[in-house]
Amino acid sequence: xxxxxxxxxxxxxxxxxxxxxxxxxxxxxxxxxxxxxxxxxxxxxxxxxxxxxxxxxxxxxxxxxxxxxxxxxxxxxxxxxxxxxxxxxxxxxxxxxxxxxxxxxxxxxxxxxxxxxxxxxxxxxxxxxxxxxxxxxxxxxxxxxxxxxxxxxxxxxxxxxxxxxxxxxxxxxxxxxxxxxxxxxxxxxxxxxxxxxxxxxxxxxxxxxxxxxxxxxxxxxxxxxxxxxxxxxxxxxxxxxxxxxxxxxxxxxxxxxxxxxxxxxxxxxxxxxxxxxxxxxxxxxx
Amino acid sequence: xxxxxxxxxxxxxxxxxxxxxxxxxxxxxxxxxxxxxxxxxxxxxxxxxxxxxxxxxxxxxxxxxxxxxxxxxxxxxxxxxxxxxxxxxxxxxxxxxxxxxxxxxxxxxxxxxxxxxxxxxxxxxxxxxxxxxxxxxxxxxxxxxxxxxxxxxxxxxxxxxxxxxxxxxxxxxxxxxxxxxxxxxxxxxxxxxxxxxxxxxxxxxxxxxxxxxxxxxxxxxxxxxxxxxxxxxxxxxxxxxxxxxxxxxx
Numbered sequence: 364x365x366x367x368x369x370x371x372x373x374x375x376x377x378x379x380x381x382x383x384x385x386x387x388x389x390x391x392x393x394x395x396x397x398x399x400x401x402x403x404x405x406x407x408x409x410x411x412x413x414x415x416x417x418x419x420x421x422x423x424x425x426x427x428x429x430x431x432x433x434x435x436x437x438x439x440x441x442x443x444x445x446x447x448x449x450x451x452x453x454x455x456x457x458x459x460x461x462x463x464x465x466x467x468x469x470x471x472x473x474x475x476x477x478x479x480x481x482x483x484x485x486x487x488x489x490x491x492x493x494x495x496x497x498x499x500x501x502x503x504x505x506x507x508x509x510x511x512x513x514x515x516x517x518x519x520x521x522x523x524x525x526x527x528x529x530x531x532x533x534x535x536x537x538x539x540x541x542x543x544x545x546x547x548x549x550x551x552x553x554x555x556x557x558x559x560x561x562x563x564x565x566x567x568x569x570x571x572x573x574x575x576x577x578x579x580x581x582x583x584x585x586x587x588x589x590x591x592x593x594x595x596x597x598x599x600x601x602x603x604x605x606x607x608x609x610x611x612x613x614x615x616x617x618x619x620x621x622x623x624x625x626x627x628x629x630x631x632x633x634x635x636x637x638x639x640x641x642x643x644x645x646x647x648x649x
Numbered sequence: 650x651x652x653x654x655x656x657x658x659x660x661x662x663x664x665x666x667x668x669x670x671x672x673x674x675x676x677x678x679x680x681x682x683x684x685x686x687x688x689x690x691x692x693x694x695x696x697x698x699x700x701x702x703x704x705x706x707x708x709x710x711x712x713x714x715x716x717x718x719x720x721x722x723x724x725x726x727x728x729x730x731x732x733x734x735x736x737x738x739x740x741x742x743x744x745x746x747x748x749x750x751x752x753x754x755x756x757x758x759x760x761x762x763x764x765x766x767x768x769x770x771x772x773x774x775x776x777x778x779x780x781x782x783x784x785x786x787x788x789x790x791x792x793x794x795x796x797x798x799x800x801x802x803x804x805x806x807x808x809x810x811x812x813x814x815x816x817x818x819x820x821x822x823x824x825x826x827x828x829x830x831x832x833x834x835x836x837x838x839x840x841x842x843x844x845x846x847x848x849x850x851x852x853x854x855x856x857x858x859x860x861x862x863x864x865x866x867x868x869x870x871x872x873x874x875x876x877x878x879x880x881x882x883x884x885x886x887x888x889x890x891x892x893x894x895x896x897x898x899x
Contacts, residue, residue, distance in 0.1 A: 405719070408746050413715070416708035423705060508869060512835055519833065550653045569705050572675050579672070597664030598657065601671050606705045613743035614800070624674055628667065635663045639656040646652035 367455055371463020376470050379433050384471065387425050391479050394421050395486050407494045411520045412612070414490065418483045419608040422530065426476050426537035427565065433471060434544035435557035437464045447649060458641040461545065465637060468541045476534050484522065491521045528622050529608035535629035536605035540565070542636035543600065549643040568602035571595055600632050711740040715747065718754075727759040731785065738789065745800040748793025756786025756810050783814050804828035805838060808845070818848040839863065840875060847878045857882040864894060 398417045402410040441447040450460055494517050502510045544561050551557040567574075577584070578592035604625060607617055718733035734751035741747055760782035769775050790807040797803060808824035811817040825842035828834045840863060846856035860879045863870040876894065883893045 409715075409750070412744065412746050413712045416712045420706055420709040508836060512837070516835075546656070550650075572671075575668070575672065575675075594661075596668065597661045601675065602705065604671065604674055606707075609708045609741075610743060612708060613741060614745070615743050621674070621677065624670070628670065628674070631663075631667065635660065639659055642659070643652045643656050 364459060368459050368463045368466060371450070371455075371460060372466035372470060375437065375464050375467025379467065379471050382436075384429060384433055385475065385478075387429055388475060388478050388482075391421055391425055392482055394418075395482055399486050399490060407490075407517060408520045410490065411487075414487060415522075415526070415612045418479075418487075419526075419529065419533070419612060422476060422479045422483070423533050423536070423606070423608070425479065426472055426533055427540055429475055430468065430472055430537040430541040431544050431558060431561045431565070434465075434468050434541045435548055435551075435554040435561065437468070437545070438548045439551075439554045439557075442649070451649065457644050461549075461637070461641055461644055465542060465545055468545075469538050472534060472537045472541065476530065476537070480527070480530055487522055491517070523611070523614075525611050525617060526608070528617070529611040532605050532607045532622070532625055532629075535626060536602060539600060539602075539605070539629055539632045539636070542633045542640070546636045546640035546643065549640045549647060564599060565602065567595060568600050569606075570603075571599045571601045572603045575601070604628060707740050711737050711744075711747070714740070715750075718750075722754055722758065725762055727754075727762060727782075730754050730759065734789070738793070742793075742796040745793060745797050745803050748789050748797070748803055749806050752786040752789040752793070752806055752810065754786075755782045755789060756814050760786070760814070783810070786810055786814070799831060801828040801831040801834035801838065804831070805835070808841070812845060818845045819852070822846040822849065840870065840872070844874060844878055847882055853882055853885055857886055857888070861894075 395414075395418055399410075399414055402413055405413065438447070441450075447460075451457065495514060498513050498517055499510065502513055505513070540561065543564065544557060547560050547564075548554070548557045551560070574592045575596035578589060578596050584592070607622070607625065610617060714733050714737045718730050718737060721729040721733060731751075731754075734747070734754065737747050738751055760779045763769075763778035763782055764775050766775055766778070769778070787807070787810055790803055790810060793803045794800075794807065804824045804827045808821045808828065811821035811824065822842045822845035825838050825845060829838035829842055843856055843859040843863060846852055846859065849856065857879070860875060860882065863875060864879060879894055882888075
């Protein structure tokens with residue numbers, strides 16, 4: 364079973380790579396390098412802050428877009444190319460086919476995010492080294508303690524280890540979106556419909572926490588508003604829960620237990636959406 | 650279609666199960682967000698900016714506004730600088746840099762511009778405007794500290810403001826001391842707190858003891874300003890000759 368799933372995942376990855384989805388990495392590199400050149404007019408604290416915000420924001424949006432667009436095209440294209448019939452005519456259960464497709468996208472997302480992280484770390488490290496060298500040169504006549512203080516200030520504004528945990532949560536969010544897109548694409552008739560629905564889900568998902576709080580705490584809301592809010596709170600994922608990088612960049616310490624809880628929530632979402640996708644896909648007439 | 654409806658029902662059932670966990674997590678780490686996204690901010694940002702801020706691009710929206718504030722500063726449009734920094738700090742209350750920059754622009758740059766404002770012939774009104782900018786700077790830092798009580802740089806900035814702009818050495822000393830007590834504080838915070846205290850009438854003895862403790866602590870603390878303030882206090886407090894620091898250190 365695992366061999367079959369891996370074979371489908373490998374094929375999906377190759378197929379997506381041929382569609383030149385990795386061009387998104389080129390755009391990311393341009394955003395990163397462009398912003399780092401533009402930010403040279405700011406002080407190093409401002410520059411580092413904005414560089415981190417822009418890079419992590421770009422990682423989040425590119426990985427989410429990639430997850431939605433890449434997954435939305437999988438099933439409709441296989442149906443259009445009639446590849447799906449060839450695969451399912453063999454002793455491959457439908458859930459294995461879906462799992463293989465999903466894993467293919469997840470591997471693609473992991474590779475993309477790893478490359479983006481490497482680029483980000485590289486650009487950031489280069490800027491940090493430049494600032495450290497400049498600071499050392501500017502403070503050559505200062506005492507050792509003053510120089511050390513200045514260098515420590517530069518290093519304090521640089522990358523912290525927990526930023527990588529934040530990036531892992533970005534990956535988890537992208538995986539969740541991929542699983543949800545797969546579910547939508549099992550009953551959608553076109554990939555345009557899937558993408559449109561998923562863009563709406565993306566925005567609603569970020570508002571889900573606000574809707575949930577309003578639903579649970581406001582007594583004065585009418586039944587219609589309450590029903591709508593309940594639907595949003597129960598059916599949509601809380602995507603805001605996966606935006607930990609904002610806090611991390613701001614220097615807020617996120618406990619490891621909180622990361623674990625977020626990861627667990629993410630895995631549950633992926634599992635549930637995959638199960639729902641499998642359930643609907645089994646009833647789909649091909 | 651029946652399967653789709655059943656699947657959505659399954660998602661809703663899962664929704665009921667995940668609700669307490671999700672809400673608990675949300676309350677644990679996003680308490681401030683409910684305060685952030687109030688109607689007031691929605692009016693300030695405009696609809697698109699507000700949606701962007703809610704869609705996980707809060708940091709990017711804040712950075713964009715920060716860059717706009719930087720441009721407004723270059724054009725010396727102080728009202729706009731204040732307006733934009735209020736938005737930036739509302740969006741990103743946990744970034745000390747933004748509070749610090751907002752206070753610096755108000756208390757140092759805008760206040761200096763107000764004093765040099767040739768379009769205002771009356772000096773009294775210039776001074777009034779300058780003090781209003783000091784107060785705005787102080788307000789940014791106080792709110793920054795409220796949002797980030799563990800960040801020494803904001804206490805330091807407030808101490809600097811009390812020293813440079815408000816001429817309040819007692820408060821400056823207190824805030825340097827608060828900064829020094831926090832992890833990640835600069836090594837000079839303790840020294841600066843004692844220096845500031847040495848200017849306070851009636852607290853010379855306490856200042857002397859703190860400066861003396863620093864002096865005794867290590868050679869690295871025996872900096873020219875510390876020795877100068879210590880000598881001044883020895884004279885003022887009439888410290889016996891045998892207890893004074895040696896002259897050669899001066």
